[in-house]
Amino acid sequence: MSGEFDIIKAYFSHKQSVRRDVDLDIGDDCAIVRVPDNSRIAITTDTLVAGTHFLTGANPAWVAHKALASNISDLAAMGATPAWCSLALTLPEADNEWLQSFSQAFFDLADYYNIHLIGGDTTKGPLSITITIQGFVPFERAILRSGAKVGDWIYVTGELGDSKAGLDVILNPDLRSHPAGDELEKRHYLSTPRVLAGQALVNVASSGIDISDGLISDLRHILNASGVGARLNLESLPVSDELLEFVKYNKEQAFQYALTSGEEYELCFTIPDYSRVSLESAMAYTGTRYTCIGQIQAGDELSLYFNHTKVNWQLAGYDHFLRKE
Ligand code: ADP
Ligand code: MG
Numbered sequence: 001m002s003g004e005f006d007i008i009k010a011y012f013s014h015k016q017s018v019r020r021d022v023d024l025d026i027g028d029d030c031a032i033v034r035v036p037d038n039s040r041i042a043i044t045t046d047t048l049v050a051g052t053h054f055l056t057g058a059n060p061a062w063v064a065h066k067a068l069a070s071n072i073s074d075l076a077a078m079g080a081t082p083a084w085c086s087l088a089l090t091l092p093e094a095d096n097e098w099l100q101s102f103s104q105a106f107f108d109l110a111d112y113y114n115i116h117l118i119g120g121d122t123t124k125g126p127l128s129i130t131i132t133i134q135g136f137v138p139f140e141r142a143i144l145r146s147g148a149k150v151g152d153w154i155y156v157t158g159e160l161g162d163s164k165a166g167l168d169v170i171l172n173p174d175l176r177s178h179p180a181g182d183e184l185e186k187r188h189y190l191s192t193p194r195v196l197a198g199q200a201l202v203n204v205a206s207s208g209i210d211i212s213d214g215l216i217s218d219l220r221h222i223l224n225a226s227g228v229g230a231r232l233n234l235e236s237l238p239v240s241d242e243l244l245e246f247v248k249y250n251k252e253q254a255f256q257y258a259l260t261s262g263e264e265y266e267l268c269f270t271i272p273d274y275s276r277v278s279l280e281s282a283m284a285y286t287g288t289r290y291t292c293i294g295q296i297q298a299g300d301e302l303s304l305y306f307n308h309t310k311v312n313w314q315l316a317g318y319d320h321f322l323r324k325e
Contacts, residue, residue, distance in 0.1 A: 002094040004122045011103035012087065012117060019116040031118035033084055039136040042080035046070045050127035053180040055170065061105035061120035062189035068109050069193050070212065073265040076198035079143045080135035081314075082113045087120035088130040105106070113195060137156040143201060143208040143269065148226035152206050152270040155279075157194050157288050159240045161254060162187040163322035164261030165247075170222075172317040176280060180242035187270065189240075191265035196286040201269055204282050214260040216315060219268055220302060232294035234259075234311070255306070260315050270296055276309045 001008065001141070013026050021211070024032040035041060048067045050056045068085070074217075075082050091099075110117060166188025168176045176182075194210070202207060207226055209218045215237075223230055235251075237258040247253040271279050283290055304311050 035267040044074040045132040047130040054092040060102040064105040072193035073210040078204035080137040082135040090125040145225035148270040149209040154294040155294040158266040163258035205269040211264040229299040
């Protein structure tokens with residue numbers, strides 16, 4: 001079995017995307033990097049644990065993508081530009097095939113966003129992956145959860161609900177034969193972090209968050225932090241053709257998926273009425289779909305309307321899978 005240093009050398013000392021702002025990367029006690037003038041550093045950490053966030057036998061390439069994409073998504077939510085990351089890997093054994101596939105997918109995504117792996121830690125134990133990522137955000141321009149105001153419009157990027165449907169497929173082998181099953185499973189793992197959209201929203205959005213626990217829970221964070229309420233128009237929620245097929249074209253069920261699906265890594269953000277035109281031009285070059293789904297209101301209630309009628313759906317919140325067992 002390879003030792004810790006052999007693993008680092010073989011799989012994580014990747015020299016293709018060397019950023020000029022990295023003075024020292026893997027190999028010493030710390031990495032040393034340079035921070036541009038007038039920028040602030042945004043920092044975030046996420047952990048994926050086998051058996052909690054993914055099944056132990058899951059495709060290592062997809063696990064790597066999910067681990068890094070969830071971190072990048074946190075930066076995107078604040079409008080930050082990713083720069084550097086570190087990777088703490090706990091492995092039950094040095095499985096070369098697993099490491100090859102994991103590290104290849106990790107660097108594919110890192111290189112795409114010009115993210116430099118500057119260090120980490122490698123230990124033996126139950127499989128878990130912790131990534132800390134750092135990015136730049138212009139001074140006093142980060143998109144926070146606390147800026148939503150009464151009258152602002154609520155938007156989401158992309159389509160919602162696929163990740164939860166994909167999780168259903170992962171957890172119920174019977175659903176694998178569903179025509180949309182493979183695609184939904186893939187979407188659960190292979191989200192697209194909305195970095196360009198986040199950057200485009202920096203001077204336009206009044207608040208923002210990425211959807212990791214489900215639209216309802218994450219929008220609640222914005223409402224609580226901003227001291228406001230909201231109305232959502234459920235028929236506006238963007239859902240994919242595959243999700244509609246998966247729920248047998250039961251729209252109510254599709255919208256319930258959209259409201260509670262976790263690990264979507266789409267952005268939910270608010271836009272003052274006077275910025276709606278700027279939003280169009282800011283988002284035009286990002287190629288990202290975005291949809292208005294409701295409006296911020298006074299108070300603290302989150303009310304749901306379906307075809308103009310108030311509904312009181314009892315929605316199960318998102319839970320990390322396997323946690324219920
Ligand atoms: P120390 O014991 O001083 O913390 P380590 O022996 O853990 O250092 O790691 C040696 C070097 O390899 C350090 O620069 C560390 O950042 C890097 N490193 C360790 N594990 C990883 C990993 N999984 N990915 C990237 N770099 C790593
Ligand atoms: Mg160490």
